Amino acid sequence: MREQRRATEAQAATQGAAGRGGVPLTGMAALQRRAGNAAATHWVQRQAGALNEHYATRPTEHPEWATYQELTKAAGIPQADADAAWQLLLGGVDSQGALNDEAAAKTSDRQEQREIRATNTWYQEFVKLMTQHLEIKTPTMALWAGGIEVNDYAYEQGHTPLARTRIGSVLNVLEMHPDWKLTGPMWSILSKAFVSLATGPVHIFVRAYSPDSILIRLEVPELQRVQRLNPNVKLIWHPLYTGPDGRTREISKDCQLVDNAEYDKRDTCVGALIQYLRLFHDESNEKAAPAHKSMEQLLAANGHKDGV
Structure with missing residues (x-):
């Protein structure tokens, strides 16, 4: 009482x-x-x-x-x-x-x-209330990893990421609280709800790969669950590299930077990304430094030394 x-x-x-x-x-x-x-x-x-x-x-x-x-x-x-x-x-x-x-x-x-x-x-309950405002504005949904610029790149390519939905565009510019530990779980719940709305091809843009990212540990597994229920949901992967001039392009199977490079498997996409970072990354290119660091950490965690 x-x-x-x-x-x-x-x-x-x-x-x-x-x-x-x-x-x-x-x-x-x-x-x-x-x-x-x-x-x-x-x-x-x-x-x-x-x-x-x-x-x-x-x-x-x-x-x-x-x-x-x-x-x-x-x-x-x-x-x-x-x-x-x-x-x-x-x-x-x-x-x-x-x-x-x-x-x-x-x-x-x-x-x-x-x-x-x-x-x-x-x-x-917030996410339940806002689900109707997660509708995408383009024919295809986008997921991404590797920095907020990748979100913008995906949208420029004609796909809609979470941050470009009605409620996502609002939350993306607000600071509810400076402690991410208090707001991060909201984004996880919202991301899962967003992915569950997929009805067709989903384009996934990866500039830096981490098995612990929201994309890999949460969004992709949820997307695969949706895919089992709806075969129209297809995962289309794009490996990205940003040059020193700030221009982001996609990595082809022969390690060329092109306007569009699509992969149907995560591993082949990540393989192309890692291969390009190992062979062609310029150490003075600060734009791609975080992606290169993630690659080195991933290789080290898998028992590779000095890029071997």
């Missing part, structure tokens, strides 16, 4: 803040309906810790609130959905720390820790 009273008081505070800002927010009651009473109670309990710079009880005071309003309006997201999503996001940020602590206490297995961190009910 005491927790319920505290939840009611938090609801009144949230609605009051919204009224002063002139924007009708959904309040704790709506969050309880969307995220469940248990999650709402857990959120209230987190407030007792007086965590700094958490805005779940004062949503309109978040530094990005005005920007969020402008972006969601420009993206065509209805205000009611946007307001509900904002409070779910803030509730997710506020509750993620406890889940991170729980994951660290329960297991040392990294994948098991990720799974626990991804049980954030606030983020899950």
Whole structure:
């Protein structure tokens, strides 16, 4: 009963803040309906810790609130959905720390820790609410790895990555919280939901390869699951290299930089990328330095020394 009273008081505070800002927010009651009473109670309990710079009880005071309003309006997201999503996001940020602590206490297995961190009910409900705003604007979906420039390259090639969807374009320019450990799980949940919407060919652009990337450990396995249910979903891989002039091109099977190079297998794509980085990477090319470093680390992890 005491927790319920505290939840009611938090609801009144949230609605009051919204009224002063002139924007009708959904309040704790709506969050309880969307995220469940248990999650709402857990959120209230987190407030007792007086965590700094958490805005779940004062949503309109978040530094990005005005920007969020402008972006969601420009993206065509209805205000009611946007307001509900904002409070779910803030509730997710506020509750993620406890889940991170729980994951660290329960297991040392990294994948098991990720799974626990991804049980954030606030983020899950946020993604359910925003799924309709994950529609792609082009005939084909894009996934990528190797830096945000690859996201832009994929879009320029005529494909839609997550960050170019309505809600993705909003989140991509916001900073909900400076600690990635509190916001990263939201992106993982959102990425999985995005991939699950694939209905046709998906183009995958790889400038740097890491087995531990979201692309490889989360998005591609989910895409393969979708592919088993829908044979129209095909994975088309593109290895990329960025020259010192900043121009990104694709790597052909004979190690040439071309405008388009498609592979039907991950391993052949990655093989072409590694081969090019080993043979042709210029050490003075800072644009490709992160990709070259990833390649060296991958080879070392697989028992190769000095590029052999």
